[in-house]
Amino acid sequence: MGRDAGRLSLILLFAPFALWIGLLIVLPQLGIGYVSLREKVGIAEYEIGLGNYADFFGEPIYRNTLLRTAWMSILVTILALILGFPVAYYIAKIAKERSRAALFLMCLIPLWVSDLVRAYGWIVLLRETGLVSSALVSLGLIAEPVEMLYNDVTVIIGLVYTVILFMIVPLVSTLQGMDDALLEAGYNLGGSRLTVFRRIIVPYAMPGIVAGCIITFMLTAGSYLTPILLGGKNSSWFTEQIYSQFITRYNWEAGATFGVLLLVFTSLVVWFGLKLTGQSLATTVAKE
Amino acid sequence: MQSPRHLLWIYRAYVLIFFLYLVAPLLAAGAFAFNDSLFPSLPWQGFTWDWFVSPSEPKLGLLHDDRLLRGMKNSLYIGLIVASLSVLMGTCNAFLFERRSFRFKPLLYVLMVVPLVIPGVILGISILVFASMVANFADRSLGLFLTWLRPGIPLVVLGQVSFLTTITSLVIAARLQKFDISLEEAALNLGASRVRVLATVTMPYLFPALFSAFVVAFLVSFENFNTTLMLVGSDAPLTITMYDRMVKVGSTPVLNAVSVVLMLGSGLLALISVLAQRPRKA
Numbered sequence: 001m002g003r004d005a006g007r008l009s010l011i012l013l014f015a016p017f018a019l020w021i022g023l024l025i026v027l028p029q030l031g032i033g034y035v036s037l038r039e040k041v042g043i044a045e046y047e048i049g050l051g052n053y054a055d056f057f058g059e060p061i062y063r064n065t066l067l068r069t070a071w072m073s074i075l076v077t078i079l080a081l082i083l084g085f086p087v088a089y090y091i092a093k094i095a096k097e098r099s100r101a102a103l104f105l106m107c108l109i110p111l112w113v114s115d116l117v118r119a120y121g122w123i124v125l126l127r128e129t130g131l132v133s134s135a136l137v138s139l140g141l142i143a144e145p146v147e148m149l150y151n152d153v154t155v156i157i158g159l160v161y162t163v164i165l166f167m168i169v170p171l172v173s174t175l176q177g178m179d180d181a182l183l184e185a186g187y188n189l190g191g192s193r194l195t196v197f198r199r200i201i202v203p204y205a206m207p208g209i210v211a212g213c214i215i216t217f218m219l220t221a222g223s224y225l226t227p228i229l230l231g232g233k234n235s236s237w238f239t240e241q242i243y244s245q246f247i248t249r250y251n252w253e254a255g256a257t258f259g260v261l262l263l264v265f266t267s268l269v270v271w272f273g274l275k276l277t278g279q280s281l282a283t284t285v286a287k288e
Numbered sequence: 289m290q291s292p293r294h295l296l297w298i299y300r301a302y303v304l305i306f307f308l309y310l311v312a313p314l315l316a317a318g319a320f321a322f323n324d325s326l327f328p329s330l331p332w333q334g335f336t337w338d339w340f341v342s343p344s345e346p347k348l349g350l351l352h353d354d355r356l357l358r359g360m361k362n363s364l365y366i367g368l369i370v371a372s373l374s375v376l377m378g379t380c381n382a383f384l385f386e387r388r389s390f391r392f393k394p395l396l397y398v399l400m401v402v403p404l405v406i407p408g409v410i411l412g413i414s415i416l417v418f419a420s421m422v423a424n425f426a427d428r429s430l431g432l433f434l435t436w437l438r439p440g441i442p443l444v445v446l447g448q449v450s451f452l453t454t455i456t457s458l459v460i461a462a463r464l465q466k467f468d469i470s471l472e473e474a475a476l477n478l479g480a481s482r483v484r485v486l487a488t489v490t491m492p493y494l495f496p497a498l499f500s501a502f503v504v505a506f507l508v509s510f511e512n513f514n515t516t517l518m519l520v521g522s523d524a525p526l527t528i529t530m531y532d533r534m535v536k537v538g539s540t541p542v543l544n545a546v547s548v549v550l551m552l553g554s555g556l557l558a559l560i561s562v563l564a565q566r567p568r569k570a
Contacts, residue, residue: 010384010388010390013380013383013384013388014384014390016376016377016380016381017377017380017381017384017396017400020377020449020450020453021396021399021400023418024415024446024449024450025399025402025403025406025450026399027418028411028414028415028417028418029406029414031414031417031418031421032410032413032414032417032418035417083306086299086302086303087302087303087306090299090300090303094296094299103303103307105562106307106310107310108558109310109311109314109555109558110310110311110314112507112554112555112557112558113314113511113547113550113551113554114510114511114513114527114550114554115511115513116511116513116527116530116531116534117314117317117547117550117551118313118314118317120313120317120534120539120543120544120547121312121313121314121315121316121317121547122313123539124313124316124317124320124328124329124539124544125312125313125316127329129327129329130329131316131329134329161309161310161313214405215404215405218404218405218406218407221407222407222408222409222410222514223514224408224409224513224514224517225513225514225531229534239407239409239514242409242410242413243409243517243518246413246416246518247518252417255413256413256417259409259410259413259414262407262409262410263406263407263410266405266407267405270405
């Protein structure tokens with residue numbers, strides 16, 4: 001192949017990539033960055049400055065919503081890891097060859113069902129006239145139907161449900177690569193079950209753990225439907241703030257500021273997680 | 289192996305409970321589509337197909353509910369365009385990153401993965417803002433009215449393509465990586481042209497990945513809510529229509545009926561894509 005033809009085909013292959021990343025990712029992100037720095041001083045009159053950010057940090061409601069979203073997302077990520085790890089280990093290491101594929105597929109079923117349907121299912125189960133409440137009444141465990149929606153515990157149950165598969169899938173694929181001989185060696189050298197888990201299994205699964213945590217955290221912090229539908233109007237979720245600034249109040253400057261803050265915040269958490277565990281974005285998230 | 293029997297049973301019980309937790313809301317959403325009652329709750333009033341087929345209020349069935357049907361049609365239309373576009377771009381990206389070397393490749397690879405870790409809501413608002421900036425600019429300085437840059441189906445398509453291209457690129461690149469390059473060399477040595485090699489050797493090999501990337505992109509597009517919510521215009525896709533109904537009317541069994549259709553549809557597609565990716569036995 002001639003040098004020129006090679007160059008030409010490289011440019012042709014590069015063009016869609018450049019258009020996609022440039023027009024749909026980089027420029028729009030710069031766009032909200034710019035809008036967030038724009039302060040409205042009059043009708044169609046703007047000044048560049050940090051006023052929108054000052055407004056955000058001056059208003060406790062906004063600040064607290066971000067903090068609340070952050071800490072609930074971290075909690076959901078930790079819960080998903082603790083609850084998901086045994087299941088992933090079971091699928092990867094304990095289940096027999098034949099049931100393994102079936103279990104893995106079963107794990108993926110909810111993944112294919114829309115967030116909306118899943119949240120709706122929880123509503124049908126948990127509301128005052130819902131299945132769980134009626135069942136408890138007919139069993140005589142409670143006297144009156146109880147409303148189980150619209151509280152933080154329900155929101156967390158729903159969020160863990162929505163994201164746990166994204167934790168399990170990378171864990172299973174990492175654990176499947178682990179040689180059983182490693183475990184046997186650990187036991188033969190006199191390691192207790194806990195030691196083997198701590199010194200062999202966890203370090204081996206680390207790329208999967210990091211990948212799962214990153215995806216889970218991002219999905220939770222960016223989720224909209226589950227907190228709104230299960231938490232009700234007072235769920236104070238940050239994405240809802242962004243939506244209401246943008247669409248309901250038509251205050252794009254404030255909305256863009258919130259968006260930038262959410263992005264910066266989630267990127268910081270991801271970056272920190274990668275640094276802490278010595279992984280990189282390309283080796284974890286891209287390896288699904 | 290090392291575990292005593294009863295510990296293994298406790299472990300199994302945990303896994304079982306976990307799977308019950310996974311299917312419970314789906315079963316609940318599905319079952320009440322067939323309850324002959326105006327609300328999706330107990331008591332069970334008997335089996336009915338009304339929520340799918342009944343032509344009249346108060347139990348207006350899914351097949352006669354124009355708004356839901358229109359939503360479904362929009363979702364289908366958006367999904368097909370989005371899946372085609374993102375598979376096309378994903379294929380280009382896969383060849384670019386697997387076969388070529390160029391400057392700043394590692395950095396650009398990270399850029400390719402980045403859309404996966406940007407929350408969907410942010411992708412939505414950033415594209416909304418950028419498109420409006422461009423449209424306003426075209427309006428003021430060139431006197432052009434670019435209506436497709438205002439919220440509506442074209443923007444929804446762009447918004448979904450922006451992150452689905454990452455997924456399709458990764459799926460297709462993973463398969464291309466396993467390709468034995470000597471097959472292409474053999475075909476070239478036998479006198480085939482580059483285009484011919486691509487069409488008869490490489491592309492058939494990639495087909496399963498292209499197909500499952502298409503299915504995944506279609507399903508994710510069909511179910512997407514966060515990005516779509518920010519970019520939607522008057523032609524709302526199904527998820528937005530359902531959400532609207534849920535918020536304004538409250539839960540009605542027709543939403544359970546839609547859920548059943550969605551679950552069956554995506555289950556079927558997922559199964560097909562799994563079967564297509566399975567290596568054929570010789």
